[in-house]
Amino acid sequence: MVFPVLYNWVIIIFRTCFMDMEYNYLPVWLTLDYLSDLLYVVDVIIKFNTGFLEHGIMVQERSRLNRRYLHTSEFFFDALSLLPTDLLYLWLGIHCPMVRINRFLRIPRLFEAFDRMETRTSYPNSFRLCKLMLYTFVLIHWNSCGYFALSRTIGFGVDPWVYPNITDPDFASELRQYIYSFWISTLVFTTVGDTPDPEREEEYLFMIADLLIAVLVFASIVGNVGNVITNLNNADNAFFPNHELVKSYMKTHRVNKDLQTRVNGWYQHLHINKKMTRENEILQLLPDRLRAEVAVSVHMGTLSKVTIFQNCEMSLLEELVLKLKPQVYSPREYVCKKGDIGHEMYIIKEGKLAVVADDGVTEFAVLGEGNFFGEISILNIKGNKSGNRRTANIRSIGHSDLFCLSKEDLKGVLTEFPDAKRILEEKGRQILMKMGILDESMVGVEEKKELTVSRLNEIEGKLDSLQTKLARLLAELESNTYKLRIRLEQLEKETSEWELPEVEHEEERGEKDGEANGEGEVKGDRVEGESGKKEDEPGPSKGE
Ligand SMILES: Nc1ncnc2c1ncn2[C@@H]1O[C@@H]2COP(=O)(O)O[C@H]2[C@H]1O
DSSP states (O other): OHHHHHHHHHHHHHHHHOHHHHHHTHHHHHHHHHHHHHHHHHHHHHHHTOOEEETTEEEOOHHHHHHHHHTSHHHHHHHHHTSOGGGGHHHHOSSOGGGGGGGGGGHHHHHHHHHHHHHHOSOHHHHHHHHHHHHHHHHHHHHHHHHHHHHHHHOTTSSSSSOOOTTSGGGTSHHHHHHHHHHHHHHHHTTOOOOOOOOSHHHHHHHHHHHHHHHHHHHHHHHHHHHHHHHHHHHHHHHSOOHHHHHHHHHHTTOOHHHHHHHHHHHHHHHHTTOOSOHHHHHTTSOHHHHHHHHHHHHHHHHHHSGGGTTOOHHHHHHHHTTOEEEEEOTTOEEEOTTSBOOEEEEEEESOEEEEOTTSSOEEEEEOTTOEEOOHHHHTOTTBTTTTBOOSEEEESSOEEEEEEEHHHHHHHHHHOHHHHHHHHHHHHHHHHHHTOBOHHHHHHHHHHHHHHHHHHHHHHHHHHHHHHHHHHHHHHHHHHHHHHHHHHHHHHHHHHHHHHHHHHHHHHHHHHHHHHSOHHHHHHHHHHHHHHHHHSOOOOSOO
């Protein structure tokens, strides 16, 4: 939509004020007019088919899309901008392009397109500058059209302020008419001065309006350019540590020249090679998952070269990559010194580092891209006589780019990925053995200790689970006893109900027998006793 809107924005006024242009190039204008109208129609069709987000879900249903667009004020303005006002040509004549002024109603669409471009482009600052230049051009263009139209109304060449007489061959051509007007407007808007003084009221009014606008334009240009420059600096500050601050700090504290040169060299290397040490800060605004994906995609190349991570799952790499801190070392700078306490290990992203003897000259080994070091002192390898102290000096040969991983972060990752831990420990053990600082007897003792501890842990775990089972069984027993009791009580009630008539019968028989034998009371007691005994016995229930 940028081109048709921009075309109408610039050309309608141009054709209205520069009549010669309008008369001489009419077929061109008409073709471009209807082409732009066609694009306006296409834009409306696109809008009818553009989905929208509802509760975060893209709605594509045609009926809903139509209803939504039809109910917006945007549709109202879009429809107005497409009204066939060209029919007014029939009444006003074909040389009246102002009838198409309703096409301006689509200008918000141009701003919308610019906003989208600005968020998508990789060069937002350059884009902002170009946009500012375009707005300035359109403003000067409109002003030059106004100037030329006013000059025509007052009369060409009647005074030095207006456009010179067009009968003068030097000022007759259409191109000269436009360029001269544009030049005058540029002089006014840039407040350079040297413009002819106005002589009539209309000219004064025109100049006053122009100068007022010029002040605003000038202020906005200065402000915008200032913003762009500040943004550039902001981006730089976000990527790189503030060099000026460190420089003035070193000067104030009279840091020795050699050290200052080394620090400056380090800064230069960062800037020239675009090395960033503040990646984690820059990415921290992204959601965790997205941040991990970006970091993995940027550092995958390096991580895939590191032996311990070669066959690792993606989840390990994602977890790891967010914990890596980039560091840059200068030539001959020590990354760690023998005997220091180890707090982190390093992965080499770029550059070469040497394992050097204490004399600083003898090199035991050279490490390169994808290698890692510094793991021995942080891994607690059994039998390591140097404990948590560095076993060697590591010095950067040239500039080197490293990833630093802290002891805590490494531990956290390794507990979840024991294979990587095994490889790391094995490599460390080999180095320690080569150096003769691995106490192998300790390995046995330590291993036995570890075995006992692990068995104890196992037994503890089993005991725990047995205790849980026992508690569950006890609970089940209790609930079953309770149910049984309830059941028995129910049965007692039921049996007492259906045994009663039989008891009465026996009692009656007893009484009769008693009457006959003269010992009724004794019998009655026995029968009662028997019936009481029966009540206690569980009998078949009705249901059963
Ligand atoms: N001979 C060697 N070859 C490669 N790397 C070594 C050698 N000696 C020591 N290192 C590494 O240098 C590191 C120094 O710190 P650490 O002792 O923590 O861990 C050490 C190992 O990773």
